[in-house]
Amino acid sequence: MVLDPTRHADPERWGLVPDAYVRDFFPEEDPVLARAITAASRGQWQPACSAMGSTWGDWNRRAAVTASLAREGSRSDEWLNNWRDEQPDRDLAVLDAAAWFQVAKAILGESDEKEHVDGFHRVLRKAERAARAAAELAPQDPTPWWTMIQIAGGLSFDQARFAEIWHELVTRAPHHRPAEEAAVEYWAAQSSEVMLDFAANAGPALVLRAAFLLEDDDPIIWRTPLVADAMEQLLTEDELSNDDRGYLILALYDHNRFTEAIEQFRALGSRADGAPWQRFEDPKGTFLEYRVNSCRKAKL
Amino acid sequence: MRAVVAVALLVGVYVLVLVVLAAIVLVDVLFFVNGRPIGFIWFTVIGGMLAFALLSGLFTLAGSSDDEVRGELVGEQDEPELWALVHRLSAEVGTRPPDRIFIVPEANAAVSQRTRLLGLVASTRRMYVGAPLLASMTERQLSFVLAHELGHYGNRDTRLIGVVVAGRVALIRMLTKLNNRSWYHVAVAMMFVSYAKLYFAVTASLSRQQEFAADATATRIAGTEAAVSSLQELPVVEAAWSLFHDKHFRPAWEAGFLPTTIFEAFAGLRGSPELRAHLDAVRQNPPQRQVSQYDSHPPLPERIAAVTALAVPSRGADRPAGALLADNGAVMDKTLVSTLVEELGVKRRVDWATLSHTAVRATRVDQSRRLVRVGGGSLGAVLDALDDGKLTSLLRTDARPGTATSAPRVRREFARGLLIAELTALVELTLADQNRARWESDWLGTTTFHGPDLGTEIEQAADDRGSTAGLRAALAGLSLDQAPTR
Numbered sequence: 001m002v003l004d005p006t007r008h009a010d011p012e013r014w015g016l017v018p019d020a021y022v023r024d025f026f027p028e029e030d031p032v033l034a035r036a037i038t039a040a041s042r043g044q045w046q047p048a049c050s051a052m053g054s055t056w057g058d059w060n061r062r063a064a065v066t067a068s069l070a071r072e073g074s075r076s077d078e079w080l081n082n083w084r085d086e087q088p089d090r091d092l093a094v095l096d097a098a099a100w101f102q103v104a105k106a107i108l109g110e111s112d113e114k115e116h117v118d119g120f121h122r123v124l125r126k127a128e129r130a131a132r133a134a135a136e137l138a139p140q141d142p143t144p145w146w147t148m149i150q151i152a153g154g155l156s157f158d159q160a161r162f163a164e165i166w167h168e169l170v171t172r173a174p175h176h177r178p179a180e181e182a183a184v185e186y187w188a189a190q191s192s193e194v195m196l197d198f199a200a201n202a203g204p205a206l207v208l209r210a211a212f213l214l215e216d217d218d219p220i221i222w223r224t225p226l227v228a229d230a231m232e233q234l235l236t237e238d239e240l241s242n243d244d245r246g247y248l249i250l251a252l253y254d255h256n257r258f259t260e261a262i263e264q265f266r267a268l269g270s271r272a273d274g275a276p277w278q279r280f281e282d283p284k285g286t287f288l289e290y291r292v293n294s295c296r297k298a299k300l
Numbered sequence: 301m302r303a304v305v306a307v308a309l310l311v312g313v314y315v316l317v318l319v320v321l322a323a324i325v326l327v328d329v330l331f332f333v334n335g336r337p338i339g340f341i342w343f344t345v346i347g348g349m350l351a352f353a354l355l356s357g358l359f360t361l362a363g364s365s366d367d368e369v370r371g372e373l374v375g376e377q378d379e380p381e382l383w384a385l386v387h388r389l390s391a392e393v394g395t396r397p398p399d400r401i402f403i404v405p406e407a408n409a410a411v412s413q414r415t416r417l418l419g420l421v422a423s424t425r426r427m428y429v430g431a432p433l434l435a436s437m438t439e440r441q442l443s444f445v446l447a448h449e450l451g452h453y454g455n456r457d458t459r460l461i462g463v464v465v466a467g468r469v470a471l472i473r474m475l476t477k478l479n480n481r482s483w484y485h486v487a488v489a490m491m492f493v494s495y496a497k498l499y500f501a502v503t504a505s506l507s508r509q510q511e512f513a514a515d516a517t518a519t520r521i522a523g524t525e526a527a528v529s530s531l532q533e534l535p536v537v538e539a540a541w542s543l544f545h546d547k548h549f550r551p552a553w554e555a556g557f558l559p560t561t562i563f564e565a566f567a568g569l570r571g572s573p574e575l576r577a578h579l580d581a582v583r584q585n586p587p588q589r590q591v592s593q594y595d596s597h598p599p600l601p602e603r604i605a606a607v608t609a610l611a612v613p614s615r616g617a618d619r620p621a622g623a624l625l626a627d628n629g630a631v632m633d634k635t636l637v638s639t640l641v642e643e644l645g646v647k648r649r650v651d652w653a654t655l656s657h658t659a660v661r662a663t664r665v666d667q668s669r670r671l672v673r674v675g676g677g678s679l680g681a682v683l684d685a686l687d688d689g690k691l692t693s694l695l696r697t698d699a700r701p702g703t704a705t706s707a708p709r710v711r712r713e714f715a716r717g718l719l720i721a722e723l724t725a726l727v728e729l730t731l732a733d734q735n736r737a738r739w740e741s742d743w744l745g746t747t748t749f750h751g752p753d754l755g756t757e758i759e760q761a762a763d764d765r766g767s768t769a770g771l772r773a774a775l776a777g778l779s780l781d782q783a784p785t786r
Contacts (some may be wrong), residue, residue, distance in 0.1 A: 111702030119717040
């Protein structure tokens with residue numbers, strides 16, 4: 001069928017991995033963490049404790065492990081309570097704060113009903129207290145301050161208060177990517193101008209994240225010079241993280257540069273586990289939808 | 301010329317209906333004559349229903365308009381000054397004065413008259429004056445509003461336009477009446493709708509002209525300054541009134557209370573500092589009103605520009621419109637009270653300070669009712685249940701977080717937040733009922749609790765590993781075994 005508009009749509013024709021191999025969960029990548037999560041779901045805290053312990057000093061990784069374990073902690077807190085009873089330490093404190101933050105986020109979801117908003121705020125205030133306690137137990141650790149930056153967005157802290165928190169973070173970790181991303185979200189709720197300034201200072205990858213947060217209010221944001229330049233700059237870089245590639249795909253897609261988007265998909269392979277996919281309700285489905293649409297619209 | 305076309309269209313409604321009726325009869329007769337009894341019976345039924353709908357539409361159209369009696373009827377001996385003003389305005393507009401004046405609890409004014417045969421025949425003329433306008437405007441501003449309404453009936457050179465506008469009203473009435481009934485009414489309504497649209501298209505600019513003409517007439521009487529300011533103030537009075545009525549008066553009423561003062565309190569609301577910013581915002585940026593798709597009022601800025609251009613100087617001194625009323629405006633309160641009291645029986649009369657306390661108390665009773673029920677009937681029983689580790693049995697099971705999560709901790713934590721709100725209400729009630737605290741709310745509806753802040757103690761009591769000790773200590777000496785009722 002020469003006229004079939006879907007004839008290019010098969011990703012395999014473009015040398016991409018088949019749909020069936022795409023996943024949004026890769027437990028085998030970090031077997032220690034995967035085991036810790038499974039154990040936590042059964043009420044055991046020790047594997048989580050050693051997984052957290054091994055991250056000390058590698059702050060970006062510590063944030064990622066904290067986030068994964070905190071998600072489990074927002075499902076059930078039996079293991080956290082056991083941990084607290086047997087060996088209350090700084091790793092528990094850091095996780096406790098992050099888990100409260102996850103609970104708050106899950107209470108709100110996308111709702112704007114008063115009950116949900118009130119519950120969100122109440123639990124965020126608990127998270128704030130927990131993060132302060134963690135920061136006292138682990139004075140060199142930026143992780144509680146990263147949690148605090150996320151909380152600042154939810155509780156709409158004023159800018160002076162946010163500046164204090166941000167200062168605490170950067171003195172401990174000058175280049176804390178997860179915190180930079182959280183800060184972009186804080187600024188998104190304050191002022192889109194300051195947010196874009198902040199992102200531009202933090203680098204092109206952050207500019208694309210900022211554009212993603214703004215696109216609902218400002219549909220032409222991807223075409224602005226600032227965002228387009230950031231996209232070009234990222235394309236020239238040799239090493240990109242999977243998250244950066246994900247946002248780069250959204251930018252290229254909006255610029256109708258589908259062939260280049262497909263190149264990024266090729267580099268991502270089967271990995272639909274990063275940003276921005278995991279921000280959607282169905283990460284893998286969103287990934288596949290962008291992929292098949294890029295293939296369909298690209299010129300052979 | 302347009303007016304003539306419009307009147308012709310109006311008469312055309314009758315012609316159209318008669319033609320359709322004739323067609324129905326003709327088809328039916330043809331069925332009969334050609335010996336098709338089944339078709340004849342079917343068509344008699346269907347045609348009969350359609351004819352019924354057509355005729356009922358027509359009778360709505362030809363019948364009298366529904367200016368139902370509402371508000372307080374005031375006679376000349378009751379309110380001589382108001383009547384004198386209305387007589388003077390009618391004379392200046394050049395129309396006959398209304399036969400009756402009603403004071404109504406709404407932030408607007410209107411003149412209506414019973415009409416027959418599409419407004420071609422007029423009888424009783426009624427004027428409705430909103431009590432909120434009397435309470436908020438100056439005499440000259442009110443004069444502008446009333447003269448505008450009278451002006452719709454007063455432009456002698458445009459006698460036909462009056463008929464045209466009455467026709468619009470009649471057609472809208474007919475469409476609303478036909479629309480919410482059975483299928484054959486809907487079928488007939490669809491036919492009339494296209495006809496009405498044509499009529500509205502022909503008359504839209506006429507109606508706008510008429511609004512401008514009424515504004516001009518009223519401005520010549522009241523002066524440009526009063527015209528501009530009353531056009532600007534109308535949305536403000538409306539916003540203040542709906543806030544007063546919907547957020548303060550009606551909730552109190554529904555809770556079983558009747559405030560001792562109404563319009564005095566409304567004046568207090570209008571002047572209160574917490575509302576200034578809100579009302580200023582309305583004044584700067586009046587809400588775009590979407591009254592009806594058939595509404596023909598020109599936009600406010602255009603009307604203000606038009607009356608400004610007239611530049612009519614004001615004459616004499618001005619004073620609050622309320623001064624027109626006898627007996628310090630007692631009739632205004634009656635507009636809300638007399639009809640309602642008859643309908644709903646006895647109400648407790650209280651002043652506003654008591655009222656705001658009592659109204660908040662009622663909401664707290666409502667908020668804590670479920671907890672009292674599942675917790676054993678009183679705050680003391682709820683605290684005992686918490687001490688016994690029965691927190692779970694107190695949590696709401698029907699509450700769903702904002703995400704469709706099945707995570708037990710998220711659901712429990714969400715339910716705990718709801719429980720804390722209920723427990724807080726119950727604790728506040730316990731304190732207030734034993735004179736340790738009270739509530740106060742301002743005109744914006746913000747409630748302040750004047751009493752000890754027990755947030756931390758309540759949070760502690762509802763914690764999985766918490767304790768009620770702190771809360772019990774804070775409530776020491778109070779009776780905890782009362783079940784609060786409204």
